[in-house]
Amino acid sequence: MRPILMKGHERPLTFLKYNRDGDLLFSCAKDHTPTVWFADNGERLGTYRGHNGAVWTCDVSRDSMRLITGSADQTVKLWNVETGAQLYSFNFDSPARSVDFSVGDKLAVITTDPFMELTSAIHVKRIARDPSQQTAESVLVIKGPQGRINRAIWGPLNRTIISAGEDAIVRIWDSETGKLLKESDKETGHKKTVTSLSKAADGSHFVTGSLDKSAKLWDSRTLTLIKTYLTERPVNAVTMSPLLDHVVLGGGQDASHVTTTDHRAGKFEAKFYDKILQEEIGGVKGHFGPINALAFNPDGKSFSSGGEDGYVRLHHFDPDYFNVKI
């Protein structure tokens, strides 16, 4: 089907997130306002105003009541999804890069960038049911990895935290003690910055995308490398279909080179791979800049991509897609 073009952001997209029911789509961009859309027809529902810098990530609670956003203005904010009211603001001393609610939405993991003298860090915050009781104190702070941590998510049963970033190593930490439990192998792991990390619907495995032009699939429990998907462009975003065994990679050359080369050289397609066979099976063209964000609707029947070009493209699959046999 023809994709729906959603033009609401003025700057490059950074992150996309569907709620659990799959009826809402949250988008973050380098302009300062996260936006919520109807996931079905791409109609804009509203914006969350209050950030004063690029918004890097967001997450939405299971009941679609709360939205958490992390921004370069050194704050992480909690919002009422329905009213757009800001409920709370966590203040940090450096830009917040990633946020993720735990199972049960009682905790959130937040990563902050290295900034001035500060090193990067992973913070765990308790999220109060009642926003008036919310406090800023951290349950746990983990420091250690060199460079930026681009993404940190919760492992199974909130027992672990999985992080990856500029040092190309995927790590699993104990979420109670902050101890490093596992590290990806240098030989088989990524060779360059890991740009994105996306969990499977059931949390059993996750896929990482890296500037080394590959994406890798890992076991969330053991950090065993299960699959590798090789492509020909730096990978900025990855996601997995909850319905079929498909992995989608998005990326492309650096924005700074875009104007100097032919549009065909850019590789701005979203590439579909067979999750098990690791073979490329198709692509969706459209963006005229690198893809920065990808998200699958939880029903697996549509997906959206956000680009450096400032557009969100919402794709509903044709019926053929579900009958593809290879």
Added chain:
Amino acid sequence: MAEVISMEDIRATASTLEIDVSNIDFDSIRLPPGEDFGITSDDDDLHEEDPLEYDSGFGNIIVVDNLPVVPREKFEKLEGVVRKIYSQIGVIKEDGLWMPVDSDTQKTLGYCFIEYNTPQEAELAREKTNGYKLDRAHIFAVNMFDDFDRFMKVPDEWAPPETKPYTPGENLQHWLTDEKARDQFVIRAGSDTEVLWNDARHLKPEPVYKRAYWTESFVQWSPLGTYLATVHRQGAAVWGGATAFNRLMRYAHPQVKLIDFSPGEKYLVTYSSHEPSNPRDTHRVVLNVFDVRTGKVMRDFKGSMDEFSVGGAGGVSGVSWPVFRWGGGKEDKYFARIGKNVISVYETETFSLIDKKSLKVENVMDLSWSPADPILALFVPELGGGNQPARVSLVQIPSKEELRQKNLFSVSDCKMYWQSNGDYLAVKVDRYTKTKKSTYTGFELFRIKERDIPIEVLELENKNDKIIAFAWEPKGHRFAVIHGDSPRPDVSFYSMRSGSNTGRVSKLTTLKGKQANALFWSPAGRYIILAGLKGFNGQLEFYNVDELETMATAEHFMATDIEWDPTGRYVATSVTSVHEMENGFNIWSFNGKLLYRILKDHFFQFLWRPRPPSFLSPEKEEEIAKNLKKYSKKYEAEDQDVSMLLSEQDREKRKMLKDEWERWVNDWKRWHEEEKAERQRLRDGEASDEEEEYEAKEVEVEELLDVSEEVLSFDLDQE
């Protein structure tokens, strides 16, 4: 291999030393030189490379003997004289001139040592001043310091050389015996150089040999494919063998830049140019001709850049390579070099000039050998403002007899193209128009094998068309020309024979408006690729010249290079690292079907391994071509089998992968089930755990907005 120290160990050690490992930037730590703390580096094959030239470190010192013996008062004057002589040749190091003095007599000893900055300067100084006459009694004897050592070591008594027992060498032609008749190619990407089989049946390359840092600049096959040559700082080397690539021979030539094999791969020419020590001088050029098999220097040539950069386009940037053009077919009998008003032809029997003298040709610009016979084609431009016409002449070697000559008027430039069998020579002539403001192009076609070498003039229908490319059909009688204006030029095909008359050139067809700027004939003839490289982004058209039809059009985006395999069955198109993106190569069938593509970052070179000429006689080849059906049956059956096997293997592999995944998922599910209760607790007892199994229900909600009662009056009694 080095012992691997795990991060754990480092941490453990650090904690005992009370160091916080996370605060240490390991890259900033410098070990003291020569100290490895017991950890051996694992890149030791780097050091294994030959420490050829500079082992003693005195290569830049010369010893000047036969100096006058002078008393103390004259010491400084003598030193001044010597310094003056030797600083003209190169830069003498600070304190690099040492003249020893006899402590008893306070007189000099009649010799001195001079240290230059580089061994090249020292070598040059030795060459130039050995035998220099200071005055009648003092003729300099100059030697390299290192030579003393070497000559001292020569034993006084002659010992018969040991006869080494004969060891049979490897079969260097082993790759030709591949039972599937596949071809090999070499690729260079990043630091790795790799030789692979082109396994077109399996649609993938099969590795043969791989080595990191195999060469320091580029690799090159010898013309018959026997050797692979690599280029290093110390010189060149050739590799080959039956199974692996072993080093067969090394050719010492410091700072070698370019290499060139003779067509029969008997000789290797190496070239280097050296910065002059005196900035006013031109670069010094050193050329060596090696015997490939023995590694012996057969002849060396040295001189200034000026002497070697004659002809061609003025040679401002350097020499036009190859400096020596090999001729006389595969026997490697002659090689020629162009000089100022002179052509030097050498023969390889004695490695000296034929008849001991060069061929005098006033103002010669270009020369070109026939690929098959010892015939030289020369081009001399117009002289004296048009008083003396330009000419192209054919000269027989070794008799130096002029076979044919053609005078040409108002010529701006000429280019010579030989057909691969040496049957025809096409000369592209650019002439000035009457106004001298623009040029137009025509061709002079020589039929070398016919009596008296008839010449035919060919002009394009539109005389003003610019010629973009020209190419002969290998072993054939046809040629292709791209002409016209750049965005959409035309491509024309001509034959040296016409229907009834074999002695007349005729046009076969013209294809209008093609996106092409380069021509690539199949080495077997008949097929040609019209390619649009560079500005045209890699447009490819596979054309059959026998049937005059296009077989396929395709695109290899950004392609920079195209090369046919030596049999004409496959074509490789590649994007080398001149572009940042898309680096890698595609393999196509001769008719334009993409077989497979490989992407490699920092892709530098793709080269098919050449094959030596076939041993089949032309009659036999014709016979095979006639009865192709009979021969091909066997191979078709084989192909069928392979493709069956392939799909079978593919299916199996997929099944295996699927099963493996299935197992993994089941394992996971078991765990997941066990943790169900735990998860529920985390969610405050919310039961719906089945994230996957939610369903959309359509719910109708009726809402009562308002209820109002109104009494309507009816007139009931209507009667």
